[in-house]
Amino acid sequence: MAKKQLTIAVIGLGSVGSMAAWQLSKRENVRVIGLEQYGRVHSHGSYAGESRVFRTAYHEGGLYVPMLLESRKMWRELEQESGRDVYYEVGTLSIAEENHPEYQTTLGTVRDYDLPHELFDADQLRERFPQHHIHDTDRGILDLQGGGLRPEVSVMSALEIAERNGADLRFNTPVLGIEEYSDSIKLRTPRETFTVDKIVVATGSWSARIHPELHDLLRLQILGLTWFMPRTDVAPFLPENFPAFLRDSGPVHVFGAPSFDGYSVKVCSNPTWDVVRDVDEVPLSYTRDELARIGQQIQELIPDMNPEPVRQSVHHCAYTPNRLPVVDLSESERVITVAGLSGHGFKFIPALGKHAAALAVDGDTDAVPAEFGLDSHMQVLRERGPYQGGGH
Ligand SMILES: Cc1cc2nc3c(=O)[nH]c(=O)nc-3n(C[C@H](O)[C@H](O)[C@H](O)COP(=O)(O)OP(=O)(O)OC[C@H]3O[C@@H](n4cnc5c(N)ncnc54)[C@H](O)[C@@H]3O)c2cc1C
Structure with a gap:
């Protein structure tokens, strides 16, 4: 039948x-x-907002890894079926102090799932990624299957x-x-x-x-995006030279992607925005104070960035507990x-x-x-x- x-x-x-x-x-x-x-x-x-970070070494925990590996294959299928470039596998670099809990969970997923990666101490980070200002206590994990998606x-x-x-x-x-x-x-x-x-x-x-x-x-979390221009040269921030990244430096969490537009780099750090119930409560823009604080944080971690964002946008996402x-x-x-x-x-x-x-x-x-x-x-x-x- x-x-x-x-x-x-x-x-x-x-x-x-x-x-x-x-x-x-x-x-x-x-x-x-x-x-x-x-x-x-x-x-x-x-x-x-132009790009999203993809990672398989996952500080949110190992439960996600099978789904991330499956998705990685499917991003490639989407590219093949559509004939468009969707996923730039440029790697995703996580930088934090070695004892940072999220660094440890990321390392745990790398080991548990045998994920292709490279590890760096502070000197190695400085040598390989001179775009970043590295503290002596910083360590790095480069997730070789990570990169940038074009949403x-x-x-x-x-x-x-x-x-x-x-x-x-x-x-x-x-x-x-x-x-x-x-x-x-x-x-x-x-x-x-x-x-x-x-x-x-x-x-x-x-x-x-x-x-x-x-x-x-x-509940809805307000989340913003900012793009900054390198003062001297964008070349070190192009996809072939600059992996997507996450950095935890004290209380500051910064994430970013390589330059997809050829003149600016997406680097973001979120103010402590309120949690809201409805999309209508989401602000349309950052305040000047918020932008100034973010610009300063970004310049401390990536010194060549001009601290005034050339683009900014405010978004939202629904969160579970x-x-x-x-x-x-x-x-x-x-x-x-x-x-x-x-x-x-x-x-x-x-x-x-x-x-x-x-x-x-x-x-x-x-x-x-x-x-x-x-x-x-x-x-x-x-x-x-x-x-x-x-x-x-
Ligand atoms: C600023 C920011 C940065 C992020 N960075 C990352 C990152 O780097 N990596 C990562 O993996 N994730 C990231 N995320 C998370 C990720 O982008 C979101 O979790 C994801 O896009 C949510 O998808 P969704 O389908 O639930 O919602 P959406 O993509 O918003 O889709 C919901 C759709 O439903 C439609 N809709 C709603 N109500 C109705 C209705 N009644 N009738 C018809 N249509 C309706 C809406 O118009 C919308 O098109 C980020 C999120 C934000 C906001």
Whole structure:
């Protein structure tokens, strides 16, 4: 007997939604509808801002490493299928004092998973990466599988392939309401109501607005990006010479990527911004004081940087209390939720898209760590309360 066709709607065509649409569009007997509140690849989502750091040596812990290795393969698949450059494997350098907890966890994942890497003491760091001002107590781990991703190009590519495979993607089409019935789900949009079998909810920072179960769990962290110009020469900061990096220097956490535009370098350090509940509470810009403080911090760590940013933008991301993502299949098996990527999830969105497709089409929960399920998150929420800030 022929298998029944499933109609699956992906709500939100940003980071996770674009990957879910791509993965679902490869499945047989699946009709994919994608609904996005803004236009195709916009500047309001958590993926905006030219680049994202990719790493497999992971201070967040070993639980993520299999998903990161899977995603690394899938970033290459995305490049092959789209013909676009998405991932620059220039390495990711973590610099911190040897006894810094995050340095130790990063080292732990390198050893546990035998990840290709190089280790540096302070003198070796100075010699190999003269762009950075190195303290005597600094140590470095270069994750050779790390590098820089191009988020807007990634989302555009995944959407393009999904459409080529037959997905019906609608832009400027916000989902205003979700009604679940025993045999279907109805999605209300301003012009049309869609009746589908299943939905993948990938609405990022807006999730609590349409998914009441997430209201207590998620909080939004404001996160900013700044780009600085080297005063003498951009060449040492081009991808062939400068790995993506993370630095912990006392209380200051700085991260950055090589120059993709050929004149400026993305180097960021976040002020202690409040945690908010809704995207409407996110400021549109940094204050002058914030920019001056960041410029000073950056110049101390990378002395050639002119301390006045040439570009800056303020964004947001939904966080869970323990910063693990939510990947959940509802009891009815009709609603798949992927949310709370907690400021570090872009790098593994291909794997999340694959998980979402497996949950929606096969009901297969085996590949998803139990810690990602909503039950587990709600337990953590009861024990710890919501995310309070301080994550980066
Ligand atoms: C400044 C910054 C720097 C970061 N740096 C890194 C990094 O270096 N490395 C890394 O791995 N991660 C990083 N992250 C984290 C990562 O970028 C985010 O976790 C990820 O992009 C979140 O993806 P998402 O799909 O949940 O949300 P989004 O990409 O924002 O997608 C949600 C989409 O849903 C749409 N939507 C919402 N509601 C509706 C509705 N009702 N109807 C229709 N559509 C709707 C939105 O318009 C949006 O397009 C960073 C995040 C920020 C903000």
